[in-house]
Amino acid sequence: MTQILKIKNLVLVLALILIPLSVSQSAGESFDEWTTLRVCADPNSMPLSNINEEGFENKIAQLFAKDLGWSLKYKWFPQRLAFFRNTIRSEDPKSQSGYACDVAIGASPDPEGAVGTKTYYTSTWVLVIPDTAEFKLVKTSDDLLTLDKTVLKTLKFGVFQGTPGADWIVKNGLAGQMVPFVRMPSDPKDYPGLIIEKNLAAGDIDIAIAWGPIAAYSALRVKKRKVRLIPMIGDREIRTDYSIAMAVRYSEPEWKKTIEALIKKHRTMIDQIINGYGVPIVMSDGSVSIGDSIYTRQKKTNSNAGF
16 A cells, blocks of 8 residues: 555656646647747847847748737847847746747758748848949959959958958958958947948948848948948858748747748748848859849859858
8 A cells, every 4th residue: 555655646746747848848839829929039130130120030020920910029139149048948938938939030040049940041241342443343252353463452351250251361362451350249239230331431441241131231321432242252161152041949840830831921022021121132043133233153162052
């Protein structure tokens, strides 16, 4: 009898331990009763997103919320180190899912701390150069290297450390002309576009190398001088093109399918939203669309294709 009681007590203890776990799992996996689309986003990263909901990721989130018939709320956090740990994986017992937010509209296809959906656009790293007669024939980063040496050797290049731009500078013997910028500044008020809006505009640098969506948006905000964008040419060692996905939690395959279905359903509208922000787009043949211009690139390898 004593042995039977011990077994019953053990079963009861195990049940008490496992019940909260099963509730937590079901809350994360079942979204049939959700009424709010909770989006993880950066509060200061235009043209992607900002706290005023002016970015193209905000517009896509609004599109999805409307389709679902849900309200839209955000968990704001700088999209830098530990982004997913502090957003999509951060527990919040007050939310319907049990987490602070349930989807990030912009992420790599294999994000650390989450799982990526199918990708929905591919962009590239670009150079923001002076729009002057001296650079009239410069259509790509390869063309820039053909400039007269007396011109090329006087240029100051603003680049982010640890990016394709920095690799390109070093590989082409221009390291002595590089003005490095911190890729992930600690101040949340700083954002990558300042390299163009502030430093390039003021003449602190002559050319900026930045991620396409950010470069396109920030270049339009430069009023003191005329600038334009040209695509980088990657090679076997330097990848320049990257595809962008959305991100959800690992344990929610059905929610992932739902987000992917929304992407597919609204493919045309998503493209229109992104194009409305002038985002450089890498097309299936490897050429790059920037505004009204199409830049044909000679592929040096397939390794840099992000699509």
